[in-house]
Amino acid sequence: DTGVSQNPRHKITKRGQNVTFRCDPISEHNRLYWYRQTLGQGPEFLTYFQNEAQLEKSRLLSDRFSAERPKGSFSTLEIQRTEQGDSAMYLCASGGLSLGTDTQYFGPGTRLTVL
């Protein structure tokens, strides 16, 4: 079990640029989640995938944000035209196969800084 991995670990960008983050979940997990964590706060849910289908998106996910999971394995989160308010830690989590299995395992996160 190699755990959830995320790349890059850190990203510094200028306002207005596009950024893309990658998440590789635990291999047998079909559920994948993205969360955002701002300084001093707990993570907040952004979006959920079951296999390749994106089944839920939070109102926090503005139209500048898009997430994909093309083959039901890794996922990408893209932010277009970044704003300083997008600076945060972006966390990916994955979960097991069965309904009722609700434990989520988190990756190390990608810390985004928008200058």
Next chain:
Amino acid sequence: GDSVTQMEGPVTLSEEAFLTINCTYTATGYPSLFWYVQYPGEGLQLLLKATKADDKGSNKGFEATYRKETTSFHLEKGSVQVSDSAVYFCALSAFSGGYNKLIFGAGTRLAVHP
């Protein structure tokens, strides 16, 4: 909506002291409850969980009991170590529409001094 409230930090303790971090929740239905720990610069690690009333989750000397009557899930440890210094998050998970999402408290920072 569902929510989690944790005691504010920081909590500062001497090594070998007793730890309690309070957590209460508001939820419809019967959520699972979790404690996650976050060390500096890292993601969240699952510490323990409980899935129904009166369940006790435990791991690495930490314990928490799911109390439905008081809607609480307080974290305790009998003797803390310097290595326990981290931020602790209480969370609930409730199924809706065939999937679950976690709702977190704001976190409680613990600092343990030698």
